[in-house]
Amino acid sequence: SQELEQSPQSLIVQEGKNLTINCTSSKTLYGLYWYKQKYGEGLIFLMMLQKGGEEKSHEKITAKLDEKKQQSSLHITASQPSHAGIYLCGADPWGSNYQLIWGAGTKLIIKP
């Protein structure tokens, strides 16, 4: 079955430091989506990547999709307490445009 591997499972980072979260698929994806979740709350859409080599940024968060469209990385520069939460990647491996597979999430803790 199609799987999405997310790493690391959890991350503790000193405030102000940079960090990277990865999301990997064994097959080419039609689309890759990054979401953020505060514990016990709903998901907030961050970014969508569709083209090989694509890179998007929002404030201090940058996401990239590799040329083969099988791996994405989420990079946070100069982390802040507001970045803490769970980051989830979702992917569309079938081109259905509505049914996604999901990574297990990366729990990010920012140490002051």
Added chain:
Amino acid sequence: DGGITQSPKYLFRKEGQNVTLSCEQNLNHDAMYWYRQDPGQGLRLIYYSQIVNDFQKGDIAEGYSVSREKKESFPLTVTSAQKNPTAFYLCASSIRGQGAATKYFGPGTRLLVL
């Protein structure tokens, strides 16, 4: 402001009891979804609906039922046949045909078994 509301925030279920989770959206979205989230696992799709009066099973539909009588409402019933219902349940909606890029999530309902 448009958005998705879920109620209740916490729900307790007794053995053999059916419980219903509410999901309402005022975004005028055609498509609505129910996901289950367990610790350390990704979201798993329970049911989805792309138009009123029509819905399809997702990956883990057994023990659950839904209805879609109105565009803005998509309630989920957790039946007594669901033997392990303790989880965080998330409702989402999106513009039909534009899928995940337009997907909004509700704040979730945590279901606990007494």
